[in-house]
Amino acid sequence: MLDDSLFDDPDRLTEADSRGLLRSAALAGAQVRAAAENVRDAGFDDLADGRPRSLVLVSRPGLGPGVCEVLAALAGPSCPVPVIVAETVPVWVGPLDVVFAHTPDPGDPVLADGVATATRRGASVVLAVPEDGPVAASGAGRAKVVAPRIPVPDELTFAHVFTVGLSVLVALGLTRCDTDQLADELDREAERAHPGQEPLMNPAKALALRLADHEPLLWGVDRLATAVAGHGAYALGVHAGLACDVTNHAQATTRHALYRSVRESGSDLFADPDLDQGTTPRVFLIGTRHDARAENEERAATASLPSADLIVPGESAHADAVLRVALLALRFDLAAVYLGLAAGTLGGPGRQALAVR
Template identity: 55%
Template sequence: MTSLPDDSLLDDAARLGEADPDGLLRAVARAGAQVRATAEAAAEAGIDRVAGSRPRALVLICRPGISPAVCDVLAALVGPACPVPLVVADRAPVWVGALDVVIAHTDDAGDTVLAESIDRACRRGATVVLTAPADGPVAAAAAGAAVHIAPRVPVPPGFSFAAAFTAGLLTLAALGLLRIDTDALADELDREAERCHVQHETFVNPAKSLALRVAEHVPLLWGLDPVATGVARHAAQVLSTHTDLPCDVAEYQQAASRTALHRAAVRGSAGRDIFADPDDFDGPAAISPRTVLLAVRSAPGDPVRRQAAEVLPTVEVLAPGQELGVPEPIGAAVLALRWELAALYLGLAAGTAGGTGRYAPATA
């Protein structure tokens, strides 16, 4: 059974501060600072070495943590129109060589699998862009051979999405595969952090209101486009890090093929039965799903979005980037940050994040 949140805590800044002695909310709110610091570090590390090249293949290495979601979003932003083969793998392929570009991220300085992959790619002459801690086996493997972007804004492990995403965007931009304005990205993330500031009450705070919408439910995080589905994967990661809510993540058309779960979503979107007995339930199995549709690239009139609207007419589409009128990479980053803050607010309210709750052993 999932932990029940204390709703009143969300609108009590003092109690939230007590529940968050490690300053996790402050760490998440530093996403804009991570973007600026990563852009500076990338320039100093020599990201311009990537510029102008047309690689044989672009390899995204995803390791445990936030890396798989970052890879998904980057791959979706480039899309099927990418002029070079794009490979997503958990280690450097055996064929990697001098004509390839490799992008990798980890928060684990001792990730031996990644260290071996970086060493292989560098020895074979591949261009490697790595975001990882400054010390440890991974950094040693990259020393003198890779564009190693070490973090300059200290955040706990698992809070580095903005840094990893920025490094990937800068690499893709250097290759001419997309455009990114890191100043605009950082500024919009700062504005999102302000919109979701701990002092703002739930009814005007997008992250707190999102937290309450998924509380005590099983979130069905369904993307209306590939970029949004990548962000949904990140949302599931942070919800699983800070809360004990199980999640389902899928692109909407894939979700529609999961007939039983999709029927439950349709029933849930029809609204609550006002004649139902609130005490008539069968325990944890009665926890209802809560569908959240995410959009970054999909716009009103898009066939998938139209299909979802016809079947789930009361389900809100979460698309802050489109509401703000920002480019897709910035919209994806804003959506990711909102989920990070929502997951953390929900975890603090439920006692599954912050304080001793996050590290306490399970009790019978």
């Protein structure tokens, strides 16, 4: 249950958001600009000295796993460089490898040991980590450390970590991105999601209302969309206390009992949701529509699950995979904060408000 009346009252929203999480989430564009400037200062040009043997994306606990999966999906199956997502720095890294890692914990001993090994063996190492602490120091001055400059909670630093990792892909010639355009698009998304915007015009509030009182099944229509769904599940768990199922639609179809159950529940036109006890599973198909193949996979998934709720960046967004992924990630962050405020899971007055309704 949640106090959805909170979404129609900007003053109460501001009061509930005592930690300023909505404002922090809205600084995603600023995070991109700051990260891009710091990347230029660090100099990533030498990462492209010859084709590396591999690119290793180290996904430490936090939002790192979601970011790394998004980056690997952006590189794509035809990437000329093997892209490996790992929880720790592999023991085989050497001078021909590039390592990217993120952690919000400046003292992460596992990552510190891995970075020390990688730099000692001559690997190129890029770290999106705080500049003080054992992890940064373990690079022995040879790792490129790009620390966050915009003061926001660790769980809302997707834009920073994503920009640093994306800059590695760009330096290696594996993708392209205009960071100024990316920052501008995120600013526009934040404006659309401003607390003063009513739910019908606010994509984050609308998404929060769609997710409320359900067990979300976040099923991506392709690998890239599934990676974004993973970040969405992380955000909803952090802020709204929701446990989400995340997989790709093709895999979901093989879980026959669950798939049949959600198809049949959505086909009952006479079902009364007010009579349901507790939360019920609901499929949210995540799509990016960044190319013809992604659109075809989305059409196939929606045809198979016509009652599913479709989450896409919006028709106004550019047909660019990087921009569309970043927009969806920010929308999930903002929706999760809105939902947490209304449900009282962030410690605000939402829970007390429920008691007097």
